[in-house]
Amino acid sequence: MTKTFQGRVVTPGTVTAExxxxxxxxxxxxxxQMALMxxxxxxxxxxxxxxxxxxxxxxxxxxxxxxxxxxxxxxxxLYTACAMGKQPACMLFSKPIDSLAASxxxxxxxxxxxxxxxxxxxxxxxxAYVKDGMKLTVGENGLVTAES
Amino acid sequence: MIxxxxxxxxxxxxxxxxxxxxxxxxxxxxxxxxxxxxxPVTSRYGHTVISFGIGVMKPVYELYxxxxxxxxxxxxxxxxxxxxxxxxxxxxFLQNVxxxxxxxxxxxxxxxxxxxxxxxxxxxxxxxxxxxxGNVPQRGEVLSWxxxxxxxxxxxxxxxxxxxxxxxxxxxxxxxxxxPEFGLLTDDGRRADWVVEVRTSKLPDAQLLGSxxxxxxxxxxxxxRGLDKWLGKELDGRACAYLKDFGAACASNGSVGLYHIEGMxxxxxxxxxxxxxxxxxxYVVDDAELERVKSSYPCIWKDLDAKPKLCFMGxxxxxxxxxxxxxxxxxxxxREAGNKQVLIPTVFTSAPGVIREFEKTEYAARLKATxxxxxxxxxxxxxxxxxxxxxxVITSSNKLRTYTSARFYSDDEILAKxxxxxx
Numbered sequence: 001m002t003k004t005f006q007g008r009v010v011t012p013g014t015v016t017a018e019x020x021x022x023x024x025x026x027x028x029x030x031x032x033q034m035a036l037m038x039x040x041x042x043x044x045x046x047x048x049x050x051x052x053x054x055x056x057x058x059x060x061x062x063x064x065x066x067x068x069x070x071x072x073x074x075x076x077x078l079y080t081a082c083a084m085g086k087q088p089a090c091m092l093f094s095k096p097i098d099s100l101a102a103s104x105x106x107x108x109x110x111x112x113x114x115x116x117x118x119x120x121x122x123x124x125x126x127x128a129y130v131k132d133g134m135k136l137t138v139g140e141n142g143l144v145t146a147e148s
Numbered sequence: 149m150i151x152x153x154x155x156x157x158x159x160x161x162x163x164x165x166x167x168x169x170x171x172x173x174x175x176x177x178x179x180x181x182x183x184x185x186x187x188p189v190t191s192r193y194g195h196t197v198i199s200f201g202i203g204v205m206k207p208v209y210e211l212y213x214x215x216x217x218x219x220x221x222x223x224x225x226x227x228x229x230x231x232x233x234x235x236x237x238x239x240x241f242l243q244n245v246x247x248x249x250x251x252x253x254x255x256x257x258x259x260x261x262x263x264x265x266x267x268x269x270x271x272x273x274x275x276x277x278x279x280x281x282g283n284v285p286q287r288g289e290v291l292s293w294x295x296x297x298x299x300x301x302x303x304x305x306x307x308x309x310x311x312x313x314x315x316x317x318x319x320x321x322x323x324x325x326x327x328p329e330f331g332l333l334t335d336d337g338r339r340a341d342w343v344v345e346v347r348t349s350k351l352p353d354a355q356l357l358g359s360x361x362x363x364x365x366x367x368x369x370x371x372x373r374g375l376d377k378w379l380g381k382e383l384d385g386r387a388c389a390y391l392k393d394f395g396a397a398c399a400s401n402g403s404v405g406l407y408h409i410e411g412m413x414x415x416x417x418x419x420x421x422x423x424x425x426x427x428x429x430x431y432v433v434d435d436a437e438l439e440r441v442k443s444s445y446p447c448i449w450k451d452l453d454a455k456p457k458l459c460f461m462g463x464x465x466x467x468x469x470x471x472x473x474x475x476x477x478x479x480x481x482x483r484e485a486g487n488k489q490v491l492i493p494t495v496f497t498s499a500p501g502v503i504r505e506f507e508k509t510e511y512a513a514r515l516k517a518t519x520x521x522x523x524x525x526x527x528x529x530x531x532x533x534x535x536x537x538x539x540x541v542i543t544s545s546n547k548l549r550t551y552t553s554a555r556f557y558s559d560d561e562i563l564a565k566x567x568x569x570x571x
Contacts, residue, residue: 010180025366025403030551033532037204037250048448049550069366069403070550072197072294075314076208083207098367098403099331102180103314110173111211 002147005126009142010097011109013117017089019134019146020061022052023127025069028100031058032077036086043086062136063088066127068101078104082114090138093120094127119144149178150185155326166218170320177317178328186326187333189292191308193267193283194226194322195276197294197315200529201253202232208316209253212260215323222265222322227276227283229295230465230497232529236521238458238493243535250533264319272524273499275392275465277301280501287414290333292321296403297396297464297547303406305383305391307414309333312367312405332405338415339369340408340424346374347434353558354390355546357433358397360441364431367403371424373410381411385469396464397546447555454540455571459490459562460527460554462497463545471498471506471522475515481567482518489519491570492542500524528552 030047034040035058042057068074078101081087087108091101097120105118119142126144130136135147151159159175161168178186198208232251239247258266267283274295276283285291287307293299294313302308311331313321321327331337342365346352361370379387391409398404408416408423415423461474474496482488496515498506503522506512515522527543530536531552541554542565549556557565565571 027550033551034534034537037202037532038534039204048446048553067367067403069362070296070400072296072299072312072318073315076198076205076316079316080205080207084204097180099177099181099312100314100403102177103317106173106176106180107314107316110169110176112207 002145003129005122005144005146007092007119007122007142007144010102010118010120011105011116012140013090013115014138014140015089015117016135016137017060017062019064019130019132019136020053020056020058021127021130021132022050022065024050024052025067026050026065027070028068028074028077028104029071032081036077036080036084058088059086060089062090062092064092064127064130067093067095067098072100074100075103075107079107079112082108082116083112085114087114087116090117090119092122092126092136092138092144094122094124096121149175149183149328155186158324164218166214166220170220170324173317173320174324174328178330181328181330183328183330185329187290187329188326189224189290189321191285191289191291192224194222194224194291194318195283195293195295195298196226196228196319199229199272199526200232201251201255201257203250203252206253209257209260211316212264216260216263220264220323222319223325224322225265225267226322227267227271227273227281228261229272229274230524230526231272232526234523234525237495237523237525237530240535243533246533246535270500273465274298274526275467275499277306278467278499278502280468280505281499282501290327292318292327294318296399297392300395300399300405300407301392303332304395304408304413305388312403338406340371341365341368341428342370343424343428343430344370344372345430345432346372347432348438349435351378352433352438354393355397355544356438356442356558358394359401359546360433360438361431362398362400362402362404363441365402365404367405369406369408370404371408371410371416371428375409376411379412383412385467387412389467389470392464392467400547400550445549445556448553449540449555456492456540456542456565458539458541459492459494459566460497460541460543460545460548461494461562463527463543463548465502466496466498468502468505471496471502471515472509472511475511477563478518478520478567479514481563485568487567490566492566493521494519494566495521495523495527497523497525497527
């Protein structure tokens with residue numbers, strides 16, 4: 001069964017990856033700092049306040065989230081993850097993107113070779129529908145197809 | 149987005165490929181939020197959140213090398229977040245070995261900051277807006293800052309205008325001298341989306357109230373009623389210190405970039421309820437709600453009964469009034485408990501400029517006599533060491549709790565632990 005969701009392209013690209021879902025705000029610094037600092041190849045989420053993601057590998061996943069929260073190092077952290085090839089396959093926001101996530105995605109798009117499509121405004125239904133492990137395909141036009 | 153001729157020329161490469169890429173980045177950043185134009189940065193100083201030369205962030209330092217090779221420099225001198233290391237803060241031999249490895253780029257990075265336009269060698273603090281730190285923006289000025297606690301303070305308490313920019317982007321705005329106009333730079337973006345009614349039985353702990361509000365409203369703008377009962381209407385030293393801690397918790401437990409306090413903060417004092425959007429929902433905070441929020445905090449200590457080995461106070465950095473106030477509180481509590489010095493190694497952190505002023509007062513010797521250590525360090529950077537992460541560290545900072553393994557207690561609980569209980 002497939003279901004589609006139309007969002008807005010923040011940084012373009014196409015990709016298919018397994019979903020990893022955070023229902024609460026994604027704290028970029030708290031999630032990435034330990035994994036980046038100590039070379040965790042799986043880039044496991046280090047945010048103990050995020051029950052959905054804590055200790056789960058994030059690399060190569062279709063990260064589904066409402067928005068990012070927390071420290072303004074967030075965009076820099078995301079940029080660094082991309083520069084090191086440790087980014088998610090894509091980031092899919094149910095809400096309009098926040099300034100920190102946008103910064104990270106745009107810095108990565110302009111200053112690294114990483115490919116990380118980012119789509120926002122996919123709606124609350126998107127986040128309610130997607131589950132960890134679901135196959136998600138991102139199209140050039142911001143259309144996200146979920147296969148369960 | 150419509151650019152001026154000068155901005156378009158920069159984008160077209162008039163001043164080189166690197167400057168063109170900086171402007172392209174700022175244009176894309178603005179377009180993501182529907183910005184229609186760039187506006188000049190009008191503050192005298194900037195502020196960057198990146199203060200640490202952490203080895204793994206090599207891509208950031210390489211990018212800054214690229215900027216410097218292209219002759220880029222910030223148009224405003226800027227302050228930076230606190231330094232990550234201070235030998236006065238207790239640490240073991242092994243911790244120090246790890247610190248040396250972790251912050252292997254510190255010297256190189258500080259040299260980059262000097263070349264990019266750092267205000268001075270003492271410009272390292274997250275509370276750059278304190279008078280003693282020397283970077284106090286005026287109401288209405290447009291900033292290109294990053295550091296969540298500083299941005300929310302500058303917007304809310306000082307009435308300056310700044311978006312929650314990320315590290316790197318803030319520097320690019322300072323180099324270009326302009327930033328995209330959206331969000332908290334606009335009158336509409338500064339209107340309140342939520343009303344928070346404080347109905348507690350006493351002045352709520354600033355860190356707990358901020359946490360509750362941040363978790364509830366996330367990136368929205370709250371208008372807080374009910375604090376004047378305890379804080380009055382004046383933005384005096386006590387109120388500013390309270391709002392500093394409240395804001396930092398709002399910004400780290402959610403992503404609040406601006407709040408209004410009824411009758412107190414500049415825009416709320418001027419405009420009152422007219423700031424509130426018609427559809428704004430109401431969030432009631434009472435004693436039970438604060439208790440619910442506090443009990444929801446996870447603690448990742450392996451042994452929940454472990455005796456604390458360190459206590460950090462001052463994330464964000466303490467104000468001069470807070471240092472004086474806490475000196476008296478610690479002295480009094482020690483005297484009541486029949487103790488002479490704190491029972492848990494305790495570090496108060498503050499800005500170098502504030503520490504310099506504090507050292508001129510009689511309180512400095514009194515605080516030293518209690519055994520409390522005064523430092524300019526960033527506690528978060530200390531806690532990033534995996535050996536620190538394993539230590540039972542306590543704090544009353546909700547920001548430090550959020551990003552590290554430090555365990556949260558209220559100010560009153562911390563005071564009891566360091567002066568009476570020792571555990």
